[in-house]
Amino acid sequence: MANLKSSLNLRDKGAEYWERSPKWRRVALSIFFIAICYALPFLNNPLINTPGSDFQSVLFYPVGMYVLMAIGLNIVVGKSGLLDLGYVAFFAIGAYTMAILGTKTALNFWEILPIGVGLAMLSGVLLGTPTLRLRGDYLAIVTLGFGEIVRIFAVNTDSIGGSRGIAGIPTPPDFFNAKFTILDPKPYYWLLLTFTLLIIWMVRRMAARRPGRAWDAIRQDDDVAQLMGINTRKYKVWAFVLGAAVAGVGGVVYASQILSIVPDQFNLNISILILACVVFGGIGNVWGVILGAVLLAFTPERIRFLSQPRILVFGIALVVMMNLRPDGILPKKKREHFDPDWHTVEESGEGEIK
């Protein structure tokens, strides 16, 4: 039985195949998968089509957006073990930066993007510095509060539209042949995908180096991490700030696609759903998190034909799933190396891609 189970363990099989592959094959596989991702909007497969909503739009939001944000939240929750229940706040800050600067100044998308990311990071520092001395549940409550504060602040501030939000957000300027219009979600999807790939690449680099080890140590034993000379405060704030930056990117792109935003789009549900993506997919493992986000974003759209009961069905599926695989679909598992000659961190499966 145990033998059967291990032979069916596709994750380990896949990881082993990857590790044994020579560099050219890894590059070829990477290019192949990335190409599929870019070609997704052209697929017209009845299995993955979403009756009731436009498939290409679904790819951008929620699927692409959830994947991006789940990767960002995974830095905070998965890598450094900080429970953040107010992640949507950074998404909102990115989106509002795009909306305000886009409608009130002549700046275009590409100029606003770094400002939006910068503001999200700054708010990460401002929230993180005082609160990250808290642990576990206390931190969760404070971040939960922060998420709500940002939304309620937006509702009550008339100069940024109050509860009516902001309309008429400009689209990004044309990029070579890609025209960003409300009618065509494809360029937005490609833009988001490009950002996502870039972020995955950065996250994997960090995970294999000193910050990754520091986060591992903090997550496992905060006290010992300090006694081993890790400035735990600094690395926790960094995790927060990097997570915030990713959500900021998402917010800016989202606002430029949806053209009008209202505060209620940035409610607690988003924070919880993104966290669910991380936990459901496999906390700490970037591929698991991506899979979780894809499934959690896509399934409710796919079963839209069920109309009213679909959220109930979705909920039941979640509960069943978490009972069957409490660590997520693709849990993080460091395969051990018994080979005495093994001695590079780079090869531990957390190394660089491409």
Add this chain to the structure above:
Amino acid sequence: MSENVLELKNITMKFGGVTALNEVNLVVKKGEILALIGPNGAGKTTVFNVITGVYKPTSGDVVFQGESIVGIKRFKITKLGIARTFQNIRLFGESTALENVVTGADVHSKSGVVGAIFGTPRSRREEKANLARALELLDFMGIKKRAGQLGKNLPYGDQRRLEIARALATNPKLLLLDEPAAGFNPAEKVALAETIKKIRDAGYTVLLIEHDMSLIMGVSDRVAVLDFGTKIADGTTTEVQNDPRVIEAYLGAPADAS
């Protein structure tokens, strides 16, 4: 003659009404192995916690290489050059043995998050150097073959050795070992004593908490004895062995002649 690496000056540590340490004075000299012994609950681990900044002493001063380190953050104390192991093994169990040690070696690296993202030359250089140092230390502790295994899956003895390797990786001026031989069989204890001597001979200063008298008498240059939070003796192994207060602390007061 030899300079003092660490000085505890009149350290008192109170937890509410309990006095864990009472006016303790202790000097650790450069290049020696000092054993800190005493019955259970004497306050030995509390001394370690005060030195490493886990506790702030109620009164008194901790002077490390001529400077007071009371109130300094724990990670900075480690950077200054004090590293420790733990009585109850506290490894990063989900990380590999190698990663555990590299984490310790990271202390003196200059590159951080930004360097890692952009793969700066300094980051690459430091990663490489720390990896090499970690492997060297695993080899030194005789557990190189465990490099790729998770900390929690190592056999008990190797976990203790790994903790020492991780502490050594921070390149400490003073190494604190909290009962490194706990649970070892006699043969392992002999091997450990050799290792501790090797560590000293490599230029490290060692402060050691231990219960096993034969191990202590075998390795230590000096012995300090704590009893109920008070230092009752301090000297060479022979001096301490013959000190009546030490005998009393361990064996009880002799009954009055009656």
